[in-house]
Amino acid sequence: MLRDFFIALSQNQFLNQAARKYGLKLGAQSVVAGTNIPEVMKSIKELNAHGISCTVDLLGEFVSKKEEATEAKENILAVIEAIHENKVDAHISLKPTQLGLDIDYQFALENLREILQKASGYNIFVNFDIEDSAHVQPAYDILDDLLREGFDNVGTVVQAYFHRAEEYIQKYKDLRIRIVKGAYKEPAEIAYQDKKDIDANYLKIAEWHLLNGKFTSIATHDHHIINHLKRFVEKHNIPKEKYEFQMLYGFRKDMQLQLAKEGYNFCTYVPFGQDWYGYFMRRLAERPQNLNLVVKQVFNK
Ligand code: FAD
Numbered sequence: 372m373l374r375d376f377f378i379a380l381s382q383n384q385f386l387n388q389a390a391r392k393y394g395l396k397l398g399a400q401s402v403v404a405g406t407n408i409p410e411v412m413k414s415i416k417e418l419n420a421h422g423i424s425c426t427v428d429l430l431g432e433f434v435s436k437k438e439e440a441t442e443a444k445e446n447i448l449a450v451i452e453a454i455h456e457n458k459v460d461a462h463i464s465l466k467p468t469q470l471g472l473d474i475d476y477q478f479a480l481e482n483l484r485e486i487l488q489k490a491s492g493y494n495i496f497v498n499f500d501i502e503d504s505a506h507v508q509p510a511y512d513i514l515d516d517l518l519r520e521g522f523d524n525v526g527t528v529v530q531a532y533f534h535r536a537e538e539y540i541q542k543y544k545d546l547r548i549r550i551v552k553g554a555y556k557e558p559a560e561i562a563y564q565d566k567k568d569i570d571a572n573y574l575k576i577a578e579w580h581l582l583n584g585k586f587t588s589i590a591t592h593d594h595h596i597i598n599h600l601k602r603f604v605e606k607h608n609i610p611k612e613k614y615e616f617q618m619l620y621g622f623r624k625d626m627q628l629q630l631a632k633e634g635y636n637f638c639t640y641v642p643f644g645q646d647w648y649g650y651f652m653r654r655l656a657e658r659p660q661n662l663n664l665v666v667k668q669v670f671n672k
Pocket residue numbers: 499500501502528530549551552553554555590591592593594617618619622623639640657658
């Protein structure tokens with residue numbers, strides 16, 4: 372299957388390294404907002420001008436060396452500083468494996484604590500993105516440790532494809548939660564495989580969190596889900612301050628602008644950095660039509 376093929380490519384270390392050297396290629400520039408902080412700040416300002424807030428993701432994941440995790444931490448601290456200095460409407464999204472979760476739990480915890488401390492000083496929110504099933508529990512464990520320490524500027528993601536999604540959404544009801552379908556290939560023992568089952572679970576947990584949770588980020592490009600939840604919030608009089616829609620940078624741009632124009636809170640997930648390859652391959656896996664981006668780029672030279 373094409374999906375499996377692109378997911379396998381996304382995890383290929385050699386290709387990840389090669390892509391790092393050669394800069395944004397293959398059409399990735401339409402879905403990755405640059406390779407450095409000045410470039411990403413420019414993209415954020417453009418989105419802010421349309422009333423869209425941003426969550427910034429320094430690309431990088433599955434880091435296996437301490438030096439790489441430390442470099443990622445320093446770069447994320449620099450992004451936080453840049454958000455503050457540029458006075459942009461933006462917060463941080465990060466992947467716990469990028470900060471060393473695969474290397475050493477305590478080391479990753481210290482890196483994440485430092486990031487939350489700095490962000491907290493500027494009143495900036497930090498979202499822990501959630502990765503494949505092997506990393507879900509360790510990431511939630513670190514989150515729990517940091518919540519116990521009293522941080523209140525942190526939230527996370529619940530992936531609707533997991534059978535345990537309902538349990539997770541209830542556990543984290545007092546946090547700002549992003550609900551997604553789930554981007555990784557997971558076995559049938561733990562995750563729904565069919566789109567209709569995933570979509571049904573998405574709606575179930577999203578409705579529950581909208582009614583009971585602190586703040587819900589409805590992250591999807593699926594207009595069926597968006598339209599359903601628009602009707603749901605209206606019917607239940609859920610105030611706009613309690614939720615937002617989120618989409619990825621470069622996808623369904625017209626719909627992003629339209630939702631913002633209709634007065635909904637809208638937040639674009641803005642990835643940037645040299646490690647664009649794994650992210651880009653996962654987007655191709657989700658929607659092979661995105662291959663159009665690649666084809667256009669190759670032939671428009
Ligand atoms: P899909 O099921 O991909 O699409 C449903 C339908 O929507 C399609 O059939 C089509 O009709 C329409 N559609 C979709 N895309 C387009 C398009 N570009 N143009 C036109 N029509 C389109 N996953 C994780 O596992 N962990 C995370 O932390 C995480 N964070 C995310 C943050 C954000 C802001 C977003 C948007 C996604 C995130 N994801 C994350 C990815 C997510 O899990 C899905 O893999 C991804 O969003 C694809 O699913 P979808 O909900 O967009 O809808």
